[in-house]
Amino acid sequence: MDNQYLLVISVPALLLLMVIEMVYYRLHPDERTGGYSARDTAASLAVGIGGSLTDVAYKTVALLMFVGIYELSPFRVHVTWLTFPLILIAQDFLYYWMHREHHLVRVLWAAHVVHHSSLKFNFSTSARQPWTGLTSQFFYIPLAFAGVPAWTIFLCSSVIMLSQFWIHTERFPRLPDRIEHVINTPSNHRVHHASQGDYLDRNFGGIFMIWDRVFGTYAHETGRPIYGLTKNIDTFNPLRIATHEYGAIARDMKLAAGWRQRLGVLVNRPGWFEEQRARAAGAGANRSAQNSLS
Numbered sequence: 001m002d003n004q005y006l007l008v009i010s011v012p013a014l015l016l017l018m019v020i021e022m023v024y025y026r027l028h029p030d031e032r033t034g035g036y037s038a039r040d041t042a043a044s045l046a047v048g049i050g051g052s053l054t055d056v057a058y059k060t061v062a063l064l065m066f067v068g069i070y071e072l073s074p075f076r077v078h079v080t081w082l083t084f085p086l087i088l089i090a091q092d093f094l095y096y097w098m099h100r101e102h103h104l105v106r107v108l109w110a111a112h113v114v115h116h117s118s119l120k121f122n123f124s125t126s127a128r129q130p131w132t133g134l135t136s137q138f139f140y141i142p143l144a145f146a147g148v149p150a151w152t153i154f155l156c157s158s159v160i161m162l163s164q165f166w167i168h169t170e171r172f173p174r175l176p177d178r179i180e181h182v183i184n185t186p187s188n189h190r191v192h193h194a195s196q197g198d199y200l201d202r203n204f205g206g207i208f209m210i211w212d213r214v215f216g217t218y219a220h221e222t223g224r225p226i227y228g229l230t231k232n233i234d235t236f237n238p239l240r241i242a243t244h245e246y247g248a249i250a251r252d253m254k255l256a257a258g259w260r261q262r263l264g265v266l267v268n269r270p271g272w273f274e275e276q277r278a279r280a281a282g283a284g285a286n287r288s289a290q291n292s293l294s
Helices: 002-027 038-072 083-104 106-116 123-127 134-145 150-162 186-193 210-214 238-255 259-267 272-293
Strands: none
Touching (some): 002 123, 038 123, 038 238, 083 106, 083 134, 083 150, 106 259, 134 150, 238 259, 238 272
């Protein structure tokens, strides 16, 4: 596939940039972040390799899906140098919604959480990609139905992904607002990877930040982000990094009271089930206290 070729030929350049950033950290240490950690970097690269292998399988399924929808669609988009930028913008818009829903729907978050699991934020972090990425492809179905060829969808996807490599760094300062408000930058993406306060679930855009500003999910970088998850998993095991949230979902579904709550575990935002249990425990404690007083 064209997109796979683009990603493969980019690997040497991405690895070179990673080495340059490592050397920079060695020459200019940062006590706040510690720069790179050997175990963290090895885990990120291992997860990236695993994700590349599974990528072949789910992209094959997605290819068949896009081709089938394209053939059934009455529409056709002729891809030219003039129309390709418009298709890329349209796909970036769909990427925004895909990315946003992968944060807000727990069964989707189970795939995407892999990318947010590192306590570091450097070029190697970008390698932490899902092993179960088929769910992201469903959001691009409207393009196939609109008559966009499958190869174009995959190529735009690669462009959007590659455009985000350079934003995984702390060594790049915040740019003027006229730039930060339009495109994704290291400062915008540092906010996205943060795990605290008003930074949570912000800045979902791929290439453009315009979507976040329009739909109310944009946040400025006003203080140093704390990276990782709200509950970190404390492991460098690639298999656990890639699958831990699915295990947590299975445990919560066992504890759920009935099928409605089990469905809620899957489709509500991460943390919803814990809040439900805490609310139920609080209500139970209140009833016990009232009974003891009566």
